[in-house]
Amino acid sequence: MTQTMQGIAKHLIVVSYDAFSEDNWEQAKRLPNLAKLIAKGAYSTQLKSVYPTMTYVIHSTMVTGVYPDKHGVIHNNPLQPFVESKNQAWHWYQDNLNVLTVYDVAKQAGLKTAGIMWPVTGRSSLTYNLPEIVAVNDENQALKVLKNGSPFFCLNLELKFGRIRKGIEQPYLDDFSTACAVDTIKRKKPNLLLLHLIDLDDTKHKYGTDNKAVDQVIQRMDHRLGDLIEAVEEAGVADETAFIVLGDHGQFNVNYKVYLNNLLKEKGLIFDRDGKLEWRAYFQSTGGSAYLQIQKGDQEAEQLALELLEQIAPDQQYGIEQFYERDDLDRLHVDRSISYIVEAKQGYSFEDGLSDRIVEDLEQQGIKHATHGYSPDKDNYHCNLVISGDKVNHGLQLAELEMVDIAPTIAKILGLEFTGGDGRSIDEAFQQ
Structure with a gap:
């Protein structure tokens, strides 16, 4: 050529x-x-x-x-x-x-x-x-x-x-x-x-x-x-x-880091087997949002995770601004392997790991931090x-x-x- x-x-x-x-x-x-x-x-x-x-x-x-x-x-x-x-x-x-x-x-x-x-x-x-x-x-x-x-x-x-x-x-x-x-x-x-x-x-x-x-x-x-x-x-x-x-x-400044996988662990969707962590549902964080990953074919885990999200979404402390399902994700050109995304409010970010607290207050600790991964809208x-x-x-x-x-x-x-x-x-x- x-x-x-x-x-x-x-x-x-x-x-x-x-x-x-x-x-x-x-x-x-x-x-x-x-x-x-x-x-x-x-x-x-x-x-x-x-x-x-x-x-x-x-x-x-x-x-x-x-x-x-x-x-x-x-x-x-x-x-x-x-x-x-x-x-x-x-x-x-x-x-x-x-x-x-x-x-x-x-x-x-x-x-x-x-x-x-x-x-x-x-x-x-x-x-x-x-x-x-x-x-x-x-x-x-x-x-x-x-x-x-x-x-x-x-x-x-x-x-x-x-x-x-x-x-x-x-x-x-x-x-x-x-x-x-x-x-x-x-x-x-x-x-x-x-x-x-x-x-x-x-x-x-x-x-x-x-x-x-x-x-x-x-x-x-x-x-x-x-x-x-x-x-x-x-x-x-x-x-x-x-x-x-x-x-x-x-990037946006972050005042609160939210460990959503802690909530999945409380629900038994993340669990310890023979000293090793395993998962049926898992939040893969992008910083300003998170993919809800479900083990293939595990419809019960999917239902339990969605029920959990419905329960926590109105609670301001978790910083959830939006919950995207497949129709929204098509509009946003998100890969079809992803069925659900949780979008964080400005001032909040989502973290992958498990922590000793679900919500970490950075402001209280005097920690400065910013991140990205949010919706481009x-x-x-x-x-x-x-x-x-x-x-x-x-x-x-x-x-x-x-x-x-x-x-x-x-x-x-x-x-x-x-x-x-x-x-x-x-x-x-x-x-x-």
């Missing part, structure tokens, strides 16, 4: 600015490097995400142009009841996706592609790939990356920039990722580079959305964008390069998007957009034929 259309740019840098949401726009747009991209671009503060608003679910949509019910990554993690979060496997590998990605189509067209810490790209078709992948259960981190990325490419980056990183601690991880991206732009000049930066997301989780630490990370992020712009200029491809900078979800929860380049309509404010529009827009910029998605190319962003 070759490029079939006239592209907007020969090179495209896509920066996933994790958790970059509409409430951050006023501060970020005034900083020099994002301001430079906005001045040469079109933008929106009304990019609507997908349900549930989890990083791996959303990034899968970004590159496939379809909703989660089609691409198949419906949570960051496969279902692993009672496994500690630090030991859980994630959807690290491209073979978790059911459909082609825009970078697959780019490769078929003979373009060079690169990914730096992009989710769900282990063992992918990216030409140069440093995947986001984590060692669990005594695995070796370096070997796992080499095995599932591009070995020589990863090794070279590790030798050059490994000293910058301190595990997954921020801001060092994103500084490392940015250095890797800068080096890749200069040495490889990929037609498509996908970069995932998570400093803002990590900081909001840790300190809440309205902490000074958030202001500091937005300033750090602008410096990183400056490094990427400078790299494009030094590579001599500035006139032929477009940028997309976008958030994947918002919630107010003040949209993401930001900037599309920048010489052939973009400069200064254009775009209306509400969908996350499924990103992959077709990437294809449009690179002149690729990309059909069969749920979204559309944001053609109004480009000069005719």
